[in-house]
Amino acid sequence: MLKIQGLTKSFGDNHVLRGIDLEIERGDSLVILGGSGSGKSVTLKCIMGFIHPDAGTITLDGDNLVGLEGRARSAMNQRVGMLFQHAALLDSLPVWENVMFAPLRFGRVSRREARKAAVGWLERVGLDEAIAGILPGELATGAQKRIGLARAIAAEPELLLFDEPTTGLDALVGRQIDALIRSTITDMGATAITITHDIDSARRVGDHVAMLYQGQIAWSGPAANLMQSGDPVVDQFVHGRLTGPIPVPALPEARA
Amino acid sequence: MINPFAFVGRVVLDFFQTIGSVAVFAFMGLSHAVRPPFFWRNYMRHFIEIGYLSLPVVALTTLFSGMVLALQSYSGFSRFSAEGAVAMVVALSITRELAPVLAGLMVAGRIGAAMAAEIGTMRVTEQIDALEALSTNPYSYLVAPRLIAGILMMPFLVAVGDIIGVMGGYIVGVYKLGFNSAAYLQQTWDVLETEDVVSGLVKAAVYGFIVTLMGCYHGYRSTGGAQGVGRATTQAVVSSAILILIANYFVTELFFTK
Ligand SMILES: Nc1ncnc2c1ncn2[C@@H]1O[C@H](COP(=O)(O)OP(=O)(O)OP(=O)(O)O)[C@@H](O)[C@H]1O
Ligand SMILES: [Mg+2]
Numbered sequence: 001m002l003k004i005q006g007l008t009k010s011f012g013d014n015h016v017l018r019g020i021d022l023e024i025e026r027g028d029s030l031v032i033l034g035g036s037g038s039g040k041s042v043t044l045k046c047i048m049g050f051i052h053p054d055a056g057t058i059t060l061d062g063d064n065l066v067g068l069e070g071r072a073r074s075a076m077n078q079r080v081g082m083l084f085q086h087a088a089l090l091d092s093l094p095v096w097e098n099v100m101f102a103p104l105r106f107g108r109v110s111r112r113e114a115r116k117a118a119v120g121w122l123e124r125v126g127l128d129e130a131i132a133g134i135l136p137g138e139l140a141t142g143a144q145k146r147i148g149l150a151r152a153i154a155a156e157p158e159l160l161l162f163d164e165p166t167t168g169l170d171a172l173v174g175r176q177i178d179a180l181i182r183s184t185i186t187d188m189g190a191t192a193i194t195i196t197h198d199i200d201s202a203r204r205v206g207d208h209v210a211m212l213y214q215g216q217i218a219w220s221g222p223a224a225n226l227m228q229s230g231d232p233v234v235d236q237f238v239h240g241r242l243t244g245p246i247p248v249p250a251l252p253e254a255r256a
Numbered sequence: 257m258i259n260p261f262a263f264v265g266r267v268v269l270d271f272f273q274t275i276g277s278v279a280v281f282a283f284m285g286l287s288h289a290v291r292p293p294f295f296w297r298n299y300m301r302h303f304i305e306i307g308y309l310s311l312p313v314v315a316l317t318t319l320f321s322g323m324v325l326a327l328q329s330y331s332g333f334s335r336f337s338a339e340g341a342v343a344m345v346v347a348l349s350i351t352r353e354l355a356p357v358l359a360g361l362m363v364a365g366r367i368g369a370a371m372a373a374e375i376g377t378m379r380v381t382e383q384i385d386a387l388e389a390l391s392t393n394p395y396s397y398l399v400a401p402r403l404i405a406g407i408l409m410m411p412f413l414v415a416v417g418d419i420i421g422v423m424g425g426y427i428v429g430v431y432k433l434g435f436n437s438a439a440y441l442q443q444t445w446d447v448l449e450t451e452d453v454v455s456g457l458v459k460a461a462v463y464g465f466i467v468t469l470m471g472c473y474h475g476y477r478s479t480g481g482a483q484g485v486g487r488a489t490t491q492a493v494v495s496s497a498i499l500i501l502i503a504n505y506f507v508t509e510l511f512f513t514k
Contacts, residue, residue, distance in 0.1 A: 048389055049388070077388060077391040080389070082386075086381060088385065090386065091383070102390050102391065106391075151390075
């Protein structure tokens with residue numbers, strides 16, 4: 001179980017997280033919704049240890065995740081896999097080495113085996129083996145995201161973090177990625193947190209949904225209840241209304 | 257109103273803070289070079305990048321410097337009939353000063369800039385975070401191989417530069433100025449002492465460290481997209497060049513003051 005309590009983080013005067021509380025059961029899929037700049041990526045980066053929170057605790061099955069350094073951090077990162085918002089593939093390595101980075105790094109496979117195994121993972125995310133030898137910089141965003149996904153799951157972690165897996169992709173590819181995430185969670189029995197702006201995607205991927213607003217969890221509940229949450233913030237967000245508790249900056253040509 | 261004392265204080269504090277953070281960075285990089293894991297493929301890549309792919313630039317600059325030195329010293333020394341000193345001037349200037357400094361500056365432009373740009377891009381596109389997410393320490397993976405390649409490959413480059421520079425002097429001396437070939441080589445051989453060559457190679461290792469350290473440091477700390485990476489690249493080259501010229505004085509003093 002992943003447990004987050006009182007997670008707080010400010011950048012100067014920008015109080016991004018003001019006490020986040022979340023609990024995710026093992027094998028559960030949680031979607032975090034929230035507007036742009038609401039601190040969704042910062043939350044994931046606190047879990048990964050890229051950002052040190054000002055206050056709060058994060059534990060995975062009782063093991064602390066905050067403030068780890070060196071070997072402890074490296075060991076913990078083996079238990080957590082992440083798909084980055086912009087894929088963040090290593091552009092000096094060909095696709096197959098990106099996908100198999102973790103297994104190669106820990107000597108679990110030889111380079112020859114890794115190359116073969118990479119093809120399997122690529123197929124699994126709907127990519128052709130022909131791209132295995134290409135450098136990732138030459139590929140379209142959709143393909144890069146899928147490779148990032150393959151890289152995260154090839155490490156076979158207990159906890160998977162997906163930062164906007166479908167943003168910037170067309171609806172068809174987006175649906176495929178959602179299905180992939182869903183099947184990965186089921187097949188691997190992993191716990192997952194997915195960040196998204198996309199309401200349909202949230203309902204497809206999540207068992208539970210949490211809405212991040214003004215640095216706190218404004219609402220959380222089963223994904224099935226998302227459309228009838230009764231919470232004014234969630235209501236406005238999921239229906240995309242311009243009026244409600246979330247202030248929408250008025251543009252000269254905006255029409256309600 | 258700017259308080260001049262506060263201003264000076266700020267500048268001095270910033271200066272020491274920078275020195276401190278560069279020192280910590282260098283320590284982290286070097287300490288990961290002596291403890292596992294070792295990413296041998298990355299070491300190989302940078303050995304080739306610095307030691308092999310920089311050969312043409314270094315060869316060209318030292319060749320022409322040797323040639324120019326021969327011409328200049330000949331026209332100077334002929335004023336008091338000391339033409340015989342040409343071989344000596346070429347050999348000593350090349351091995352002690354010109355080969356290491358020129359190679360250092362060329363490698364700063366070629367390698368230091370590329371390292372800052374590559375690592376800077378990796379920083380702003382979150383590839384460095386991705387490395388950590390894959391349980392890989394960026395100091396082991398990115399910094400250590402570059403520092404070690406700089407320290408070990410620069411002396412090799414300079415050794416080659418020494419030979420080519422002396423050859424440049426020889427070509428001009430023998431084919432243009434009419435020196436006797438055997439006598440020129442004999443003079444070169446007689447005048448050179450181990451210390452001359454060794455001091456040049458030590459300088460090379462120091463410059464290799466400076467260039468790769470500045471490239472990694474500025475790249476690693478870059479922020480703010482393409483503009484930040486551009487700034488990091490410029491800073492890497494400028495700071496390498498300045499530090500090389502400063503270090504040049506101190507290493508020379510170390511070897512040649514008795
Ligand atoms: N390293 C950082 N330094 C300073 N401020 C930061 C840093 N990272 C994030 N922020 C700030 O924190 C806030 C939240 O950023 P975050 O990236 O978490 O947003 P997000 O919810 O992921 O938005 P998006 O949907 O656009 O990705 C923003 O105001 C951002 O400027
Ligand atoms: Mg984000």
